[in-house]
Amino acid sequence: MLDSPRNILLASALSALAGYVDAIGFLQLGGLFVSFMSGNSTRMGVSLAEGNWSSATEALGLVALFVIGAATGSLIVLGRGVNRQPWVLLAEASLLAAAALCYATSLPNVAVAAIVLAMGLENAVFQIDGGGGLGLTYVTGALVKVGQFAAAALTGGARWGWAPNLLLWAALVAGSLCGALAYHWINLAAVWFAAAAALALSAIVAATIHL
DSSP, rough: OOOHHHHHHOOOOHHHHHHHHHHHHHHHHTTTOOOOHHHHHHHHHHHHTTTTTTHHHHHHHHHHHHHHHHHHHHHHSSSSOOOOOHHHHHHHHHHHHHHHHHHHOHHHHHHHHHHHHHHHHHHHTTOOOOOOOOOOOOHHHHHHHHHHHHHHHTTSOOTTHHHHHHHHHHHHHHHHHHHHHHHHHHHGHHHHHHHHHHHHHHHHHHHHHHH
16 A cells, blocks of 8 residues: 555555544543544443443444444445545545534534544545555554564565554654644634645545546
8 A cells, every 4th residue: 555655645644634633532532532443442341341331332432433434435435436535535524524513513422423434434545446455543553564564674675664654653643743732722623624634635636646
């Protein structure tokens, strides 16, 4: 997936966008995530052990919404026509804009639901022929690949093979920083910036898809 400068830049931009949105969601939900479902799954298990059923249910709901979003993104990719990336990004932008509108109309829970759907959907951007694609809203896999490619470089493999995956991690951290700052500034209204970014990326991808 990270086989060209275009794909590396796009994946990094989307990872930064995911970090931005996840920081906003994390602060809004008080410790749960809108894109990191491993963390939510752990929280659900801990909540079940403690008998905190409402917290466990909330975590499970977020996981379910994320899966629905991922499935929706896959359906867009598997639809008719080729070059579906712009459509996935346009759908993501629409969900994020809907989330911002819901917050503006005093529906914060609906806003969070739309954000989680958008994050699940984003992971389909690099999906090809029904495959798993590239995880963009979480970086555990990217960090594993950094270690693996670093080991390969030390044993005669590609010298810089680890760099693209490290860039994904750095982009997510930078996005998280910006998202946290924006949330403290204007609360969930900060999602408007994410919607605009997704819309801009959709237009850029549409214009450069054959480059």
